[in-house]
Amino acid sequence: MDGISVIVTSTLVLGGLYMLMAAGLTLIWSTLRVFNFGHGALMMFGAYLTWTLLDAGGLPVAVALLGAVAAMAVIGVAYEFLLVSPFIRRPGGDMLVMVATLAATMLLQSGAQLIWGPEIKQLPPFGGARVEVAGAVAQGSQLVTILLAPLLVGLLALVLKRTGIGLTVRALEQNREHAQLLGIAPRRVYVFVVVVAIGLATVAGALLGSMQFISPGMGGDPLLRAFVVLALGGAGSLTGTIAGAYAIGLLEAVTTYYFGLSWSPVLVFLAMIVIMLVKPEGLLRTKVRSA
Amino acid sequence: MTNLRSWAGWPVYATVLVALPLVFTDPHARLLLILFTMYGVLAMSWNLTLGFAGIFNFAQIGFFGIGAYTTGILATRTGIDPWLALPISGFSALLASLVAFLPVLRLRGIYVGLATYVFSQLCIYLVLGQAGLTGGSNGIVGIPRLSLGDVNLRADGRIGYYFLGAALLFAVTVLVRVLTRSTLGMSLLALRDNEALATSRGVSRVRQHLIVFMVGAAVAGVAGSFNAFLNGVVSTDVFGFGYLTLLLSMIFLGGSGSVYGPIVGAVVVTLVSDVLQDAGAWRDMVIAMLILVVLWIAPKGLAGIANSVLTSLRRPRPPAPEPLPTTSKETV
Numbered sequence: 001m002d003g004i005s006v007i008v009t010s011t012l013v014l015g016g017l018y019m020l021m022a023a024g025l026t027l028i029w030s031t032l033r034v035f036n037f038g039h040g041a042l043m044m045f046g047a048y049l050t051w052t053l054l055d056a057g058g059l060p061v062a063v064a065l066l067g068a069v070a071a072m073a074v075i076g077v078a079y080e081f082l083l084v085s086p087f088i089r090r091p092g093g094d095m096l097v098m099v100a101t102l103a104a105t106m107l108l109q110s111g112a113q114l115i116w117g118p119e120i121k122q123l124p125p126f127g128g129a130r131v132e133v134a135g136a137v138a139q140g141s142q143l144v145t146i147l148l149a150p151l152l153v154g155l156l157a158l159v160l161k162r163t164g165i166g167l168t169v170r171a172l173e174q175n176r177e178h179a180q181l182l183g184i185a186p187r188r189v190y191v192f193v194v195v196v197a198i199g200l201a202t203v204a205g206a207l208l209g210s211m212q213f214i215s216p217g218m219g220g221d222p223l224l225r226a227f228v229v230l231a232l233g234g235a236g237s238l239t240g241t242i243a244g245a246y247a248i249g250l251l252e253a254v255t256t257y258y259f260g261l262s263w264s265p266v267l268v269f270l271a272m273i274v275i276m277l278v279k280p281e282g283l284l285r286t287k288v289r290s291a
Numbered sequence: 292m293t294n295l296r297s298w299a300g301w302p303v304y305a306t307v308l309v310a311l312p313l314v315f316t317d318p319h320a321r322l323l324l325i326l327f328t329m330y331g332v333l334a335m336s337w338n339l340t341l342g343f344a345g346i347f348n349f350a351q352i353g354f355f356g357i358g359a360y361t362t363g364i365l366a367t368r369t370g371i372d373p374w375l376a377l378p379i380s381g382f383s384a385l386l387a388s389l390v391a392f393l394p395v396l397r398l399r400g401i402y403v404g405l406a407t408y409v410f411s412q413l414c415i416y417l418v419l420g421q422a423g424l425t426g427g428s429n430g431i432v433g434i435p436r437l438s439l440g441d442v443n444l445r446a447d448g449r450i451g452y453y454f455l456g457a458a459l460l461f462a463v464t465v466l467v468r469v470l471t472r473s474t475l476g477m478s479l480l481a482l483r484d485n486e487a488l489a490t491s492r493g494v495s496r497v498r499q500h501l502i503v504f505m506v507g508a509a510v511a512g513v514a515g516s517f518n519a520f521l522n523g524v525v526s527t528d529v530f531g532f533g534y535l536t537l538l539l540s541m542i543f544l545g546g547s548g549s550v551y552g553p554i555v556g557a558v559v560v561t562l563v564s565d566v567l568q569d570a571g572a573w574r575d576m577v578i579a580m581l582i583l584v585v586l587w588i589a590p591k592g593l594a595g596i597a598n599s600v601l602t603s604l605r606r607p608r609p610p611a612p613e614p615l616p617t618t619s620k621e622t623v
Contacts, residue, residue: 106579106582
């Protein structure tokens with residue numbers, strides 16, 4: 001019984017974190033048709049910015065996070081202008097964007113090292129609330145993650161479904177040329193998408209930074225898990241991403257509990273390879289959208 | 292006649308490779324020369340899949356690491372002749388490439404990038420998980436040095452290692468040049484630029500990609516083995532982000548899809564990285580900026596610039612025709 005409650009809590013926490021990361025990646029993938037390798041590094045940078053606003057600015061943790069999201073939005077605009085749009089139209093542009101975002105990862109990581117130094121930091125917990133349901137305990141940042149992640153991603157789904165900008169995003173996803181014929185300017189939508197994705201990553205970074213530590217390399221592992229989520233849920237589908245995130249969270253929680261911390265990633269990645277071989281369009285999707 | 296002209300460069304290339312360590316005798320310069328050859332081999336072998344075949348292959352760094360670990364384990368745990376470890380490491384990387392190739396069977400474009408990147412990261416977890424064999428996070432230390440007869444390759448400013456590396460570089464350059472001019476190389480370009488047309492003309496994508504994948508992996512494995520002997524230690528750094536970005540910057544600076552570009556890229560990036568050795572995180576900043584600037588202003592790298600200069604020198608009057616945009620927007 002004890003094992004199950006541990007597994008349930010960590011499934012919900014991990015699933016929430018991976019969902020915040022993977023939702024942004026999916027959104028960028030489905031609208032811009034490129035892959036953002038720098039997502040983990042952006043998450044790390046957001047966590048550091050939150051820490052600075054908290055530590056140097058003396059702001060409460062929630063306000064610091066909001067400030068970091070705003071600051072990261074500015075970085076997001078620069079990111080789109082410098083790293084994505086110069087390459088996206090060229091032949092073989094998806095590989096160029098992939099390499100450019102890898103270079104951005106390097107830039108952000110060494111930048112963080114120069115700005116904040118090599119010693120690791122930690123954010124305080126987001127509140128001290130504690131909830132116990134049937135033996136499963138969640139408190140502080142864990143509880144916030146469990147609640148906030150589905151809330152934010154649900155909000156994103158709602159925005160995509162109901163608002164004007166959401167409509168244009170979906171129009172671009174479905175048919176870029178036709179959307180442009182209708183007078184939709186892709187660039188503005190791209191900037192919106194990148195900023196939203198980076199905002200979600202910043203929240204994930206701050207949450208992870210309060211549950212574990214902040215270091216320049218902290219984004220690597222969550223990014224890899226987000227890859228696996230995309231493979232499982234099918235990149236480009238938000239519903240698939242949500243389901244995939246919790247499925248990977250569950251798989252990781254179970255394998256960590258029974259096989260230990262060093263075997264869990266191996267099993268998770270093996271699952272990903274098998275899924276990619278058997279059903280490359282993602283387990284949870286039925287139809288493949290052509291590019 | 293054309294045959295003579297196109298092969299006349301090789302003796303010159305070989306002479307330059309032999310003469311370099313005689314000109315630069317300082318131990319540090321010698322070390323840089325060795326690094327040129329190792330990175331040159333690696334960048335060229337990676338360029339086979341990444342540049343010529345257009346496969347988003349990020350497993351190359353994994354093959355390099357697997358080669359290094361194969362040598363580390365063989366040389367410290369078995370009494371095998373160290374020289375045999377070089378080909379065996381190439382072979383073990385080749386076997387690993389069969390596993391890494393599985394996702395390429397059914398995936399395209401960016402998905403291959405994800406799966407192969409994950410493959411490389413998986414290697415780290417496997418190495419850490421098998422600590423009894425691989426030393427875990429401590430790595431493997433005390434790998435015996437190579438020696439030829441009584442001569443240690445480390446003697447005289449590691450000159451033996453330089454000649455071994457130079458021989459490998461020369462062999463790989465010939466290999467890449469021959470491969471890219473062969474029907475295999477042509478079919479790879481055809482598959483990269485228009486897969487549907489190429490397959491309709493009877494080119495088997497899986498077969499051709501598998502061949503080039505295995506060749507690239509075997510070369511990377513041998514380079515990994517070379518690296519293990521050179522340093523005497525192996526750690527999980529060989530799978531790391533550092534090598535990945537360094538090699539990518541070499542390939543893209545030199546020119547992806549060019550035979551000789553990556554060698555030039557390897558030389559330039561090694562020099563830049565050496566100059567900034569004491570600059571800490573600034574070194575990575577500069578290399579990352581270098582990648583970005585090259586991508587912004589010269590997406591075909593130095594080879595592309597050299598090519599356009601040569602073309603305009605040879606035929607000054609008619610402007611070079613605009614290359615037709617290729618349509619390689621294949622995704623799943």
